[in-house]
Amino acid sequence: MTSSSPALILDCDGVLADTERDGHLVAFNQAFAEAGLDIEWSVAEYADLVKIGGGKERMRHYLQTHPEAGVAEADLDATVADLHRRKSQLYVELVEAGKLPGRAGVRRLIESALDAGWRVAVASTSAERSVEAVLRTAVGEATRSRMAGVWAGDIVAAKKPAPDIYLRALADLDQDPEMVVVVEDSESGARAAAAAGLRHIVTISSLTGDDSFPDAATVISNLGEPGAPAHYRAGLDVRDEDGLVTVSSLELILDKADRPWPQ
Template identity: 65%
Template sequence: MTRALVLDCDGVLADTERDGHLVAFNRAFAELGHPIEWSATEYAALLRVGGGKERLKAYLAEHPEVDLARGGDLDEAVRAAHLRKSEIYVELVEQGALPGRPGVRRLVHEALDAGWQVAVASTSAQRSVEAVLRSVVGEEDYARVAGVFAGDVVPAKKPAPDIYLLAIDRLGRSPEEVVVVEDSAAGATAASRAGLRHVVTVSTFTTEDEFPDASLVVDHLGEPDLPATVLAGPDVLSDKLVDVAALEALLR
């Protein structure tokens, strides 16, 4: 039976929210002359909103004194700011500013070699997700990935299940054949609502989130010289690594 491993991007492939998206948003705001500079604390709260454009709109709704549109169309001003932010973000990725999280490249390679389909499902912009994935897993394994489902490809973003329902449909898999890797409560809720088993690897901004339906919660996926720690769920790890055998055990 073919299995599928579907990974979120931000906080899973790399700690992109802290080291990438937040940095890129603030650089874009400064470059475009917008009077906004988000702190890490502010951004952590905004992460409850799925999607970068939606995040910015939520902030503007709470700060009517910020005139992003300057008399023009607000949606267009948000799109322009988000486009420039995405360009800066890709530049950061290509400069190597966002190293992969422990165990991601290893697990993707193992899953592909074991005959699993591997895909990414994210609310971030398609170009940004592809850049991170290519950087983290390398060109050879990137070429073997079955799909990247990202951005505005679905109408409702996480915690809605739409992106995961789309992914498993395009991959031709049933929910019983899929394991998701997420890092946030919103992402884990999306996976749960899609009926999918999910492993959570907590990241900088999600250590206080709750994951009541997760099959397994770990600090990271683990490397031979950097063991993973099980924070919740069954200890199915061999050699302190989240590997293909562990994923198979969770599906059983």
């Protein structure tokens, strides 16, 4: 039986924490160096690569289009697997060392939604171990234990911007898509949410300020904290009088029948 409870589903990277520039990029470059590869992605280069969903897919694309990196096609699968395994270890070490704190408003909104009877989950195409590490850092063990689950990694074949990870989460949760609000940070993630038919908020991250979000209910700087309001960018202004995204903001998005919203 389809759940009648509303659900909040959050992406991980760029949403729970601003992980791409200061986490994933650092770990990728360190893994390349340890493997003896003459590869060092710049921030600008990675901003383009991050539009490819999935770390393994990102590396595969780069190595296939940069033969000067010296990885033969016959060795590609094993090289990508080894690099990704080591990169994930390095990334989790960064998270567990406290290098990637949760973004403003994430813990506050998740706990408020849970207290109000919402189901809360995470849907990401990053590796599950990495997602769980970020989530526990962002919200704490007690709050994580109250959540409906994490959908991550290779449980779907097609990564974002394909909608598959969201469709899988909806199916497993038996969740009515008309009762869901997603939080994303990138064009790729927002396209995935839109393709799944889901209303979505975009909180801009360090690498996505120039992305396009034509179907987002609202585009803002972050979810806001008391004394540090979120900055409005486009769409509906669903912030409260203190500049925060709250459960009432989520309810307003669900109640708004007209889509797309004016940008």
